[in-house]
Structures are given as structure tokens and as C-alpha cells.
Amino acid sequence: MPAALVWFRNDLRLADNPALQAALETGFEPIPVYIPAPHEEGKWAPGAASNAWRHRSLKALSHDLHQRGSRLVVRQGDSSQVLRDLIVESGAQALFWNRKYEPATQPRDAAIKQALRAQGFEVRSCNATLLVEPWDVQTKAGGPYKVFTPFYRNVMASLRARALYDAPTSLPAVPDALKGEGIEMLGLAPRLTWDRGFWDTWTPGETGAHEALDVFIDGALRGYLDQRDLPDRVATSMLSPHLHFGEIAPWRVIAQLEGARTAKLDTDIDGFIRQLVWREFAYHLMHHFPQTVEENLNPRFDGFAWEPATPSKLQAWQRGMTGVPIVDAGMRELWHTGVMHNRVRMIVGSFLTKHLRMHWLEGARWFWDTLVDADLANNTLGWQWIGGTGADAAPYFRVFNPVTQAQKFDPQARYIGRWVPELEALPVKVRFAPWESPELLRQLAPSYPRQPIVDLVQGRQAALAAYAGTG
DNA sequence: CCTGGAGTTGTCCTA
DNA sequence: TTAGGACAACTCCAG
Numbered sequence: 001m002p003a004a005l006v007w008f009r010n011d012l013r014l015a016d017n018p019a020l021q022a023a024l025e026t027g028f029e030p031i032p033v034y035i036p037a038p039h040e041e042g043k044w045a046p047g048a049a050s051n052a053w054r055h056r057s058l059k060a061l062s063h064d065l066h067q068r069g070s071r072l073v074v075r076q077g078d079s080s081q082v083l084r085d086l087i088v089e090s091g092a093q094a095l096f097w098n099r100k101y102e103p104a105t106q107p108r109d110a111a112i113k114q115a116l117r118a119q120g121f122e123v124r125s126c127n128a129t130l131l132v133e134p135w136d137v138q139t140k141a142g143g144p145y146k147v148f149t150p151f152y153r154n155v156m157a158s159l160r161a162r163a164l165y166d167a168p169t170s171l172p173a174v175p176d177a178l179k180g181e182g183i184e185m186l187g188l189a190p191r192l193t194w195d196r197g198f199w200d201t202w203t204p205g206e207t208g209a210h211e212a213l214d215v216f217i218d219g220a221l222r223g224y225l226d227q228r229d230l231p232d233r234v235a236t237s238m239l240s241p242h243l244h245f246g247e248i249a250p251w252r253v254i255a256q257l258e259g260a261r262t263a264k265l266d267t268d269i270d271g272f273i274r275q276l277v278w279r280e281f282a283y284h285l286m287h288h289f290p291q292t293v294e295e296n297l298n299p300r301f302d303g304f305a306w307e308p309a310t311p312s313k314l315q316a317w318q319r320g321m322t323g324v325p326i327v328d329a330g331m332r333e334l335w336h337t338g339v340m341h342n343r344v345r346m347i348v349g350s351f352l353t354k355h356l357r358m359h360w361l362e363g364a365r366w367f368w369d370t371l372v373d374a375d376l377a378n379n380t381l382g383w384q385w386i387g388g389t390g391a392d393a394a395p396y397f398r399v400f401n402p403v404t405q406a407q408k409f410d411p412q413a414r415y416i417g418r419w420v421p422e423l424e425a426l427p428v429k430v431r432f433a434p435w436e437s438p439e440l441l442r443q444l445a446p447s448y449p450r451q452p453i454v455d456l457v458q459g460r461q462a463a464l465a466a467y468a469g470t471g
Numbered sequence: 472c473c474t475g476g477a478g479t480t481g482t483c484c485t486a
Numbered sequence: 487t488t489a490g491g492a493c494a495a496c497t498c499c500a501g
Contacts, residue, residue: 147498397493398481
């Protein structure tokens with residue numbers, strides 16, 4: 001049988017993998033290939049946390065392939081050149097991959113496809129990542145959406161279940177002559193000091209992804225709509241890194257949710273699917289407005305008076321030493337674990353862009369480097385939204401009060417307590433705004449900042465004034 | 472082309 | 487204590 005390269009990227013799974021499936025169905029013996037090429041990702045080469053996850057996910061994929069008699073061929077270099085080398089060495093007659101949508105990699109892939117096809121080589125790309133391709137959703141006027149709700153209605157109205165395919169039980173062997181590198185040699189493993197126990201909670205790879213979905217459906221799904229905003233609980237799906245690396249297909253997530261649907265779970269399931277459609281919306285926007293990974297979606301903000309990024313203030317934010325407990329808790333959780341609860345992401349993002357008035361890209365870059373689930377589409381949408389420059393119609397008045405938010409969503413200050421332990425001796429009520437009790441703070445938490453790096457009232461007013469001045 | 476309703480996640484003041 | 491309205495005006499999107 002003729003061979004075909006199957007080029008793995010952010011689709012690190014064997015079940016529901018359309019490229020792999022297409023290769024097999026067309027009668028090819030698949031040769032799984034992985035090429036880490038961070039230099040081809042422009043300004044958005046994966047960060048350290050993302051690499052730590054990828055390292056483990058690749059090992060899991062490699063293991064799963066081995067079990068089935070196959071093997072992952074890993075090579076470094078330029079993607080285009082490595083693929084050509086492998087085609088020559090293996091005698092492969094076709095190349096399959098699942099699409100990526102980032103502004104840097106999309107044109108790269110298009111160029112590779114065009115060049116190989118021009119030589120009469122068979123190349124096929126598939127969709128392993130999205131429920132709906134970005135170009136398949138249009139407004140009545142024929143353009144892309146910029147507002148979530150109509151996008152959501154459109155997607156939900158046109159959503160069709162996709163057939164599920166289990167991972168093949170066995171795969172053809174890859175010829176020994178085809179050499180590759182060990183995954184350990186790629187330098188992806190973390191140099192950070194990860195919080196102990198992190199890899200007990202998170203299991204990168206396809207098996208871990210399926211387990212995470214089962215755990216979610218059996219547990220946090222019930223009450224998701226009400227509980228997901230509470231950072232102290234495990235009330236979210238924990239699926240974001242799995243989805244980012246393509247360890248599970250979003251349509252399988254939906255299929256399993258639908259299979260579990262009961263009257264009691266009805267609104268929770270709808271609420272979660274709505275979140276999945278946000279992910280679709282992020283890819284829709286990134287595809288149609290690729291410049292927005294760097295530039296404001298709303299050009300009205302191009303002249304906005306951001307504060308220059310003071311290194312001391314930016315670093316205080318990054319290290320969780322702003323003096324605002326909920327902000328510091330979130331930033332420390334991020335630094336130590338590579339994740340941050342969604343609600344807290346909004347709080348720290350609002351604090352950076354509104355109270356400190358620093359450019360949303362400062363936050364986006366830090367998140368990019370530190371999040372294990374860093375995803376260019378989601379990251380861009382999130383930061384443009386919280387910065388007020390993106391797809392949000394009436395953002396100017398939305399300045400989160402970090403004290404109010406903490407009181408509302410972390411009422412026992414347990415989340416704060418876990419990540420800012422030096423406040424533990426303070427009474428719970430004092431932990432939300434400790435600077436208001438300077439004597440207690442001085443005596444019981446001497447190592448914590450006396451004052452926030454910005455006055456919350458003045459910061460809010462300055463932000464509102466600056467936003468009122470645009471346009 | 473025009474019309475009208477609506478826009479993820481908030482805050483603060485007032486009654 | 488709590489509920490409701492103000493907070494710009496604009497753009498998006500469907501009809």
C-alpha cells in the first residue's frame with residue numbers, strides 16, 4: 001500500500017481525527033509526523049507553559065501510536081523542508097493535515113499546499129478543530145459577525161451532529177529507515193517551578209481529555225451555570241487545554257453532553273455549549289480579522305491614551321504583588337499552575353487595562369507565556385473584550401471593581417487565602433481590601449503591600465475619563 | 472435603503 | 487437590605 005504523511009499539529013489525538021481518517025479511508029498507510037517550528041508562528045511562538053503541556057501531550061500521542069504498531073516521526077526544521085525530505089525518504093504519495101487558523105501558520109500551510117499540488121502531489125486538509133468553519137458562518141448581508149449573540153443563533157440553527165470515530169485499534173508500522181528525534185530532545189519540558197501536584201490534576205493527551213470530559217459530565221456539569229463563576233470550586237469543565245491541543249473534538253464533547261441531557265441538566269448543558277460557541281466565535285474573528293491579534297478590532301481605540309507600561313507596575317501585576325488580593329491571587333495561580341479561573345482572568349484583565357490603563361497586548365503577551373491553555377484566538381478575543389477595544393458593543397462603563405468582585409464570587413476568601421497565604425491571619429472580611437485596615441495589615445501580614453499600586457477609585461475614574469475621550 | 476431592537480460576564484446611587 | 491435605573495452614543499444585524 002502507498003504511504004501518506006499525516007502532519008500532526010494542534011490535533012494531538014487518534015479518535016475523531018479527520019486527517020488520519022481520510023488517509024486510512026483513501027487507502028494510504030499513514031506516517032504520523034510532528035514538526036515543532038516555533039519560528040514559523042511569528043510573534044506568537046508557544047510560551048513555556050504551553051510547551052510544558054505540549055511535551056506531555058506529544059508523549060501521550062507517541063505512546064498511543066506505539067500501542068497500535070505505529071510511530072510518531074518528530075523532526076525539527078522548516079516545516080516545508082522537513083515535509084519534502086520526508087516525502088522523498090518515505091516515498092509517500094500524499095499529505096494530510098488538519099487545518100490551523102492562526103494568521104502566521106495559515107498562509108504557511110496554504111503555500112505548502114500550493115507548492116506540493118503544483119508538483120502533482122496529493123494534499124488534503126481537514127477540519128479537526130471547529131464545529132463550524134469560520135467562512136461557513138455569514139450574516140444575512142454576507143459578511144463576518146462581530147457580535148456574539150447573532151453569531152451564536154446562527155451557529156446553533158445550523159449545527160449538525162458529526163459522526164464519531166473511535167481511534168483505530170491498529171495502524172501500519174512506520175519504516176525503521178525513517179529517522180526522527182526523541183520528544184525529550186525538543187526542549188519543551190518546563191523550566192518553571194510548577195506547583196506540586198499539577199500533573200496529578202491535569203493529564204495531557206487524548207486519554208486525559210476523555211477522562212476530563214467524563215469527570216465534568218458526572219460532576220461539575222450539574223450546577224455549571226450557577227457555579228462556574230466561583231474560583232474556589234472545581235466548577236468548570238477543565239477542558240480548555242485539551243481543546244486547544246486538539247486532544248478531543250468539540251463535536252464529541254457536544255455529543256456526550258447531549259447523551260447526558262436530562263431535564264435537570266438542561267440549562268447547564270445549554271450554558272456550556274454556549275461557551276463552546278464562544279470558542280468558535282474567537283476563531284471566526286481571528287480568521288476574518290487576522291490583524292486583531294496585534295491591533296484593535298475597533299479602530300476607534302487606535303489613538304487611545306494607554307499608560308506607558310511601567311516595568312515596576314507591570315511586574316507587580318505579573319508577580320501578584322499589586323496589593324489587591326483577588327488580583328494577586330489570580331496572578332499567582334497563573335504563575336504557579338499555568339491556569340487561572342475564567343472569572344479571575346476578567347478581574348485581573350480589567351485591573352491591568354482599566355485601573356492601570358496598560359495596553360491589552362501587555363496582558364495578552366503575559367497570558368500567552370504563562371497559560372497552559374494559551375490559544376491565540378481565545379486570548380485575543382478575551383483581551384480585546386476586557387480592554388474595551390474588541391467585540392463588545394458597550395464596554396466603556398465596564399470597569400470591574402476587584403473588591404466587589406471578590407466579595408461576590410469568593411465570599412469566604414478561600415481562593416484568596418490559597419494563593420495569598422500571607423493574608424491568612426487577617427479576618428475574612430478584611431482580606432478583600434486589607435489596606436482599609438492598616439493596623440491589622442501591618443501587624444498580621446507584614447510582608448504584603450501596604451497599599452494597592454493604584455487607588456481603585458481614582459483608577460476607575462481615570463479609566464472612564466479616558467474611554468469617554470475616545471471617538 | 473431604512474428602521475428598530477439589541478449588545479456575556481458591571482458599578483454605583485437612590486429610593 | 488434590595489431592586490431599579492443611569493451610565494454615551496454607536497454599531498451591528500435582521501427584517
